[in-house]
Amino acid sequence: MKAIQHISYGEISESIIFSEIEKPTINKDEVLIESFAVSVNPLDIKVVNGKLKGLGKYTLPATMGYDVSGKIVEKGENVSNLNIGDEVYAYVAKQGSFAEFVSVKENIVSLKPKNISFEEAASLPLVSLTASQVLKRGKLESGNKILIHAGSGGVGSLAIQLAKAKGAYVYTTTSTDNVEWVKALGADRVIDYKTEDYKTIVKDADMVLDTLGNEYTEDAFKVIKNGGKVISLVGPVDKETANRMKLNFFAKLYLAWKRRKVTKQIKLKSAYYSLLFMRANTNQLNAVTNLVETGKVKTNIDKVFPFEDAINAVLYVDKGRTKGKVVIKMK
Template sequence: MKVAQHIKYDKHNIALALKEVDQPNIKPHQVLVKVTAAGVNPLDNMISRGEVKMIVPYKIPQTAGNELVGRIEKVGAEVSNFAVGERVFARLPLESIGAFAEYVAVDAQALAKVPENLSDVEAAAIPLTALTIMQALDLMQVRAGQTIFISGGTGGVGAMAIPIAKAKGLTVITNGSGENAERVIALGADRFIDFKKEDYTTLLSEIDFVLDTLGGAETQKQMTIMKKGGHLVSLRGMPNGDFARRMKLPKWKQILLGLAGRKWDKMAEKYGVHYHFIFVKSDGKQLQEAANLLSQAQVKPSIDTVYPFEEINLALDKVANGRSRGKTVIRF
């Protein structure tokens, strides 16, 4: 079968090598998925550049790709909740990625069933982002009636974060370019701030939670609008000691990441809030919940470009260097 692999870590080259390998054998707790589409993400390029070695030290060569959709071809002896022929999707377990392949052996606990209203290409765009939102909200310990600010909520993350947060009973405020206001309000946002006309730091205060999709100087700005004791989860910040402990990383990595993230911890301490970094993990039950919420809200991800598998490197370059209006997906 065909796969796309990174064969060495290279800060200056994100291209993958197309190879032929044997079809995987499944273990009793796994299913064999014939892949029909796979999402392409900045994370895929970060792995190729060696930027996540501290968190997950993959052995080279490594078949790349973190999220997929496909149909089940075989079911392991210990799997009872999935059947041959079912359409499924997943964010693959951190230690066994490999979505850029014609067939993948997947732990059944990572899988969810694809809602009928989604095409394979649409479904391939959901797992990584939806699980990120679900796990961020869990980390914040949100409760109905509280308020969340989602920075830069007009992109792909916001398109899923807004309806999921609304389904959890939160009041949702976001910002972005004004031409997207109507679309974002339609997703369920209670308030939209046009960043070209208004500064959210002068308009907002006592916010319970922040989902930081921007990073950089915006992270500190977002802390200024928060309630004391509030929680900020950053998708673009720096891992810290708390993150390393949650991930159960070795002690020496906890010390190193504790030092690396000290700036953000001290910043959060200054404003009396909690800073969190997140690296999304596989969770089939959580993905199913997110998929059902998005289906009920009739939310579909925005798709930018679909490439054939053979053009995976064009897709990776698009994600790295192209201006996107949605998700990049490869199709088999």
């Protein structure tokens, strides 16, 4: 079968190719999905660039991709909740969705929302699970105020909708060109970062979703209330996460030094800070399915590429200027 693989670390155009690989076999707890659509995420770019080598063992060549939607064509003997022919979508916990067929454990696969296309479904798993887990970790409640950075991005656009579904007041930042588009997602106050300073607008927020890192992580503490929460996707590793990673003393010491400025801000604001590593979760994806089917959450696709043009899809995401998600149509 055909697949998109990365063969080396470095520049996208030199590091990924079309390959002919063996069709996967499944074990008793897995299903085989015929891929109809997959989506490209910034995570894919980081993997190819080698920025995540320290967090996982990658054996090259490796098939790219984490999001998939399609139909089940085989199922293992222990699979009881899914059937051959089911239309499904999933965040593939192990890399490898950019292929004609993908084997996935049953317990991380969900039925596709009935009212959207395969392309729309493929755009959802990683970003919706990330947004869901951020809001859960931050314990966002109705009436809370949240600042979501980069509201036109994949995670930001889903987080806006999920936060509004919870009854929160949503601030978000975006560029001038995307202001009206982001307003349509339901944000209460859209801040044009090219003409406005969000730090003078957002006051006493209950929570900040930090998707940008660096100074944005530190500045998040300036806009939260005492006891507020900062949940980051790209900031320094917090103490609790470092302990869960079972690192040695010297590694923990280095990470403590890296987060020293954040640690100071945490103490000043009696705040909670956490770096989120998203994980596959069928129950949360099922909840997203319900929100999509009831019209409370809408998909946001920037562009759809045919499979034969998949490398250009990855290059397009690498530019960092997408509005919503980029999808590769496999069928």
